[in-house]
Amino acid sequence: MESSTTELPSLLSNQSSGGCAAVDMTAENTLFGCFYILVFFLALNGNSLALWIFSHQRGSSSPANIFLMHLAVADLSYVIILPLRATYHLTGGHWPFGEVPCRMAGFLFYVNMYASLYFLACVAGDRYLAVVHAVRSLKVRRARYAHIISFSLWALVTVSMAPLLVTHQTAEVNGVTVCLQLYREKASRNALISLAVAFTPPFLTTLSCYLLIICSLHRGSRLEPALKLKALRTIGLVMLIYVVCFLPYHASRATFILGYNHPGVSCQTRRGLSLANRLTSSLTCLNGAMDPLIYLFGAEKFRGTLMRLFCKDKAGMSAATSGELKGTHESSVSAKSEF
Structure with a gap:
């Protein structure tokens, strides 16, 4: 976790960073505010x-469905503060909500991001066991164990981010209240260790599991062609979420920490680093809008329930849909895989 006791947004710290002049960020704030509102409704x-x-x-739910359910809870826990971030931008970088909501905004930001990363890694691990070790993993892939792992991860992430709730996070600058947690424009290099520890293990786990699954499918497996295609589609979607939502943020944060306060860095470079920091921070919340696609394509029961929900009022379609979904589900269970 990064230190945040003296961090200010770049707009307010430009004058103390080598004499850089302040710039008009009205258009930028408007775009960010509208973006957060859109993501809020979708997510x-x-x-x-x-x-x-x-x-x-x-x-009983499959382990993958249990991990996905906890992923939805993580997304909702962060979605609720997106209107606050939108308001912050639409009011020109002013935080009118006070100290406690500011702390909660930062706390929920990191809890959502790292809980999501670890639950996606758990889904990848479960899929690896289901495809590569379908028979031998039957005793391990149980709903009870999935719940134990999920609540343990919640405890780990919550405790790790708890210091954000007891650290002062607002400041008055030129008559404007800023929330230091929203955009960390200054951070010690020790924060690189936190970034690596929090991001690298789940990312490598997810990547390794999916590469092993792809190799297994390429060599030939007992899964039906339709299930193989569904597996590859789900893998591609999860990796897309990593590439769009998580990799840019962590790469940008590492670059920012290493370069922002480096001697000789120009004002233009600092502004570019600050903008990249804000942009990639906003992209992380896209995972809340993209995760439902994983539920749709990756959870058989979820898709079946959703289709019945929207098709039940269509004449003659409900019974056919129900029978088709039942057959699909039975095929999926027999293969011990619910992508």
């Missing part, structure tokens, strides 16, 4: 529906 609707479907599924 709120998608994850609320997903959580409702997961909680109303009959019978």
